[in-house]
Amino acid sequence: MKVRIRRYDGQKEWWQDYEVDVKSSDTVLDVLNKIREKQDHTLAFRLSCQMGSCGSCGMVINGLPALACQTRISELKTDSIRIEPLYNYKVIKDLVVDLNEFVNKHRSVKPWIIRKNPEELEEAPIEFKVTPEQNLTFVQFDYCIMCGICLAACPTVAIDPLFLGPQALGQAYRYIADPRDEGFEERIDILDDSHGVWRCHFAGACSYVCPKGVDPAKAIQFLKKEILKYRLLHKKKAATKPAELVEKAPPPNAPKPPPFDFKFEGGV
Amino acid sequence: MRKDIGMETLDYDVAIVGSGLAGLRTAIEVLRRDKGKLGLKVAVISKIYLMRSHSVSAEGGTSAVLYPEEGDSFELMAWDTIKGSDFLADQDAVWRFVHIATQEIRLIERWGVPWNRREDGRIEQRWFGGLSFPRATYAQDKTGFFEMRALYDTLLKYDNWDRFDENFVTSIVIENNEFKGFTAIDLKTGNFRYFRAKAGVIATGGAGQLYRITSMAVSSTGDGYGLAYNAGLPLKDMEFVQFHPTGLVPRGILITEAARGEGAYLINKDGERFMQKYAPSKMELAPRDIVSRAIMKEIMEGKGIYDEKSGLYHVWLDMRHLGKERIEQKLPFIREIGLKYLGIDIVDQPLPIRPTVHYNMGGIHVDIDGKVLDSTGTPVKGLWAAGEAACVSIQGSNRLGSNGTNECLVYGYIVGNDIYNYIEKERPALPSPSQNILTTEEDRIFGKLLGKESGGEDVYEIRDELKDTMEKYVHVYRTGSDLEKAVVKIRELKERYKNIRLTDKSRVFNYNLEHALELGNMLELAEIIARGALLRTESRGAHARLDYPNRDDTNWLKHTIALKGADGPLFSYIPVKITMWKPVARVY
Secondary structure, three states: EEEEEEEEOOEEEEEEEEEEEOOOEEEHHHHHHHHHHHOOOOOOOOOOOOOOOOOOOOOEEOOOEEEHOOOOOOOOOOEEEEOOOOOOOOOOOOOEEEEHHHHHHHHHOOOOOOOOHHHHHHOOOOOEOOOOOHOOOHHHHHHHHOOOOHHHOOOOHHHHHOOOHHHHHHHHHHOOOOOOOHHHHHHHHHHHOOOOOOHHHHHHHHHOOOOOOHHHHHHHHHHHHHHHHHHHOOOOOOOOOOOOEEEOOOOOOOOOOOOOOOOOOOOO | OOOOOOOOEEEEEEEOOOOOOHHHHHHHHHHHHHHOOOOOOOOOOOOOOOOOOHHHHHOOEEOOOOOOOHHHOOHHHHHHHHOOOOOOHHHHHHHHHHHHHHHHHHHHHOOOOOOOOOOOOOOOOOOOOOOOOOOOOOOOOOOHHHHHHHHHHHHHHOOOOEEEOEEEEEEEEEEOEEEEEEEEEEEOOOEEEEEEEEEEEEEEOOOOHOOOOOOOOOOOOHHHHHHHHHHHOOOOOOOEEEEEEEEOOOOOEOOOOHHHHHHEEEEEOOOOHHHHHHHOOOOHHHHHHHHHHHHHHHOOOOOEEEEOOOEEEEEEEEEEOOOHHHHHHHHHHHHHHHHHHHOOOOOOOOEEEEEEEEEOOOOEOOOOOOOOOOOOOOOOEEHHHHHHHEEOOOOOOOOOOOOHHHHHHHHHHHHHHHHHHHHHHHHOOOOOOHHHHHHHHHHHHHHHOOOOOOOEOOOOHHHHHHHHHHHHOOOOOOHHHHHHHHHHHHHHHHHHHEEEOOOOOOOOOOOOHHHHHHHHHHHHHHHHHHHHHHHOOOOOOOOOOOOOOOOOHHHHOOEEEEEEEEOEEEEEEEOOOOOOOOOOOOOO
8 A cells, every 4th residue: 555654854845655565454553653663764653552542643644634543544445545744733753743832722721620719629538529410511521632633623723823722722611611610710811812712713623523522613612602601791600509529528437547657747 | 951061951859750640640749749838840751742641541440448338448448459469469558558549539539530420429439350349430431541631630730840741761860879860862852861850750651562462552661660670770570460351352452341340241252151160259350360361261272263354362342231321321432442443333242352461560669658679678869669660569460450540649649748758858959970870871872872883683673573472472371481482582682682773863753762772671671571470480460370370378479579680680589568468369
């Protein structure tokens, strides 16, 4: 099978063709490994888990951004493959792109649980109460493996480098929708911005290419709704109260005292 | 940054190598304990991007005692862990571990883990192999992934740390039994770096890549083991390699034990639920070593199914009777894996599975606080290890499913606190190593390896032969003669490795160089595993010798210690800490 790869060595760009023996069960990542191990040790691409969990191997395969480890040759239904680095990122070498801005955008939306009383996050005698139904309101958005594929597909990212992008916005919604979180007001000015949710014109490409079914486009529309509700109706994100602690701690258990001092305060 | 010694020097209070659960948890613990009091500055160094570590692949659950009022207890969890370890676990460490696990589950719940819940909003748990109570706490079948997300995102909340994505650590700098930092290659630029730090943590995970069929990520090449071993530090119990019973044929992708926890059957060629022969009371939920042996035995007796495409024999993992609804709620990722890699929907068809390399019980020899010990059992000043890279030993000769992620969390907590106490009490100064240590290391990599023009051996050919050797001779069942063959072959490969030549001579993202350095460590580890297994003339936990089929507590109730010698590893043994239960026969 003919494999054509977009290459870059820091100075020049070129297309390079390889001829590879493939099995129908091979993934695109298997093909790349065969090239690097048997034909060309200089080919640079990232990989790690090989099972669609770690987000390392995002690249553009036959024009579509995807995880190489989850793309089987037999699915492509073509007799040659064309592989390029993810669009909308700076290329460092071959298929390796610069993810620094991407991870900074993720961090900029404060993607962590915020409580009005931060101490509640530090002491944990018992858990917050979250019903299975409440879990469903945010867990889909928590599937994000930070592969960056959605940004490669997004037409808005292509024209506005300051746009927060589907990944970061989707993650903002993941936390805002979490019943344990009380951080909507801390995040609203970051999101309610011309480079924030309003920049999205709902092409939906991000959700189409997401390998984990996160649906960032939906999350962004939900964010718009929450922001409008807050700004226009002066309403908080939702009428529901945030998650509370379960009612009582379990009874003390240990029949005999542990033989060690488990408190670390005050010395080794 | 100092430039005076010809490289970039980066100063930190704490330098953590590895960004999986153990590394991230350690970083958070140092920062949240500090709260700016000492203003400690932390570096998290990883050869891949943060959030890409292999911990994301942990699927089924994390054990902890949450419901004592329903019959669980710390004693029960400790007993399950120790019995599961085939009595090679240090019982004092296990007893401490089971207590801290409870608080960790609730803490990371606060930080966002979407644990599966009961109808009343409390955390749900489920069965796992070798447990006496369903205490595997889980978030669908992506438990490790969600735990990583919560830790990574929580770490982003803090300011006083820097991330060093794609920095490959090449050595630990130690002088006079004192930790003085790490050397590393910044893969993005190819520059050599010295991380100068008061405290170091090795949290680099395991070494599944020694084998061809493994559930472990390509990044799991045992770098931390190699770093410690090459620095003259002992590795403990390395011959105990866990085979997870249910790896998807052909490549060994993990099919979580939770599938069996939810009720999946193991079926041989004749349609028989064969576990009734091997573990009549626990059936499919016996510990991993027992189930892996049962599957290999079925295959050896001709009751496996032959897969023509891969040339591998396998058995079936059957989940059809669980029903679509339960599969979608509890095992969605397993369904996705079946569909994406084999085009099989587990709702309608069983999956072909066989044992896959999954975990290293052994690791860097540490004490109960995670302090790295030298060959005399004395802690190296300023150096810790945590998670799979370390061997306390909690896991003994066989880890129970759902006891890996919690060890990472518990030891991240313990080590983070121990480091904070150390810095607060001792107020150590930044170390100053002799310059030639650093320049020698720089020359080893860029002069002697990258710059070498002679030699014709290829990194990937040696690596392939190593994987085949381990797969063939150092597998679920071992024999003296197979292990001897393995040792001979590994030593041959080590000789050939001296003669390798890199074809990529560039500096930026030179994976050829990274793979060559990894392979150097992998060859050392393979020799330690094979020779340690050859010396251990008994069967215990994951180490099953066909020529010595019984556990031998008289001679072998002891930990293996391997030290680097002039011509391969030197072995010695230390006692197991038995404080609660005397070893008994292990029957399920």
